[in-house]
Amino acid sequence: MNPLFELAFWGVLIPDTVFVTIAVTLLLTGLAALASRRLKSHGLSRWQTVVELYCGWIRGTIRDVFGEDPTPYVPLIGTLVLFIGFCNLLSVLPMVRPPTADLNTALALALVVMAAVPFYGIRRHGLWGYLRTYVRPHPLLLPLNLLGEVTRTLALAVRLFGNVMSGQMIGAIMVLVAGALVPVPLMILGVLTGLIQAYIFGVLAAVFIAAAVQVDVRRHKEVHDG
């Protein structure tokens, strides 16, 4: 879509999404490595304060969803929220299309969540215990459970893609129809929407993982209580 970052090798077109994604990944990895290089418990530097604020916020959010120790889930969900939030903020830069405005990126991120659900589920309950959750209310519901796995992944991807892409497109149409400075309020709204969507993506990932991890715990408790 953006010819500035496009490359063609032997007839294979590499879109700008690939380059922007790689740049964002390198930038965030470098920043994280720099920020966590000299951590200390007294006399915090500015960077460490920022990192600790972010980690504390993510931990608190995940703890609210899970109701248990959030440590195993913080790396995945924290990285997802950080990456998506940063990508969505790129929509204010001219000539750069946020990678999340490409359905491929959004789908890839949703597939990561889809793969993380059985990973954490199997880690907690074992393979057999996790597979049993698919037939849990009744074996007749197995196709619906499988279908739900696919559709919620698709919904996760299309939600992120649609929100970011529509913001971009509204800005472009406004420039076309009205003029240079008219889309600025819409872009500010887009920044808000982008950050909220990153948060939503993280919370939904946490909810999906929690549903796979805690399903037997709750049932067990009910059996014991009743």
Added chain:
Amino acid sequence: MMDSNTLLSAISIVTAGLTVMVGSVAPALGEGKAVVAALDAIARQPEAASTISRTLFVGMAMVESTAIYCLVVALVLLFANPFLG
């Protein structure tokens, strides 16, 4: 006499408009209901405001995603219509 491509384009444009119309009215009503319920709850229990507003945000994004699906369908009809030659 219109050829089939023109007819298909006209129908696609009208359908895209209808999709966005219906698909934005219904989620708007749903979101309104959600906000009313959340404000009610916050007025009753101001100390639970943070939990309620967080749940409200997530729920609103879920409701709003139906509108986004309609928008995506409309954009596919307009810009990536698979039936237009």
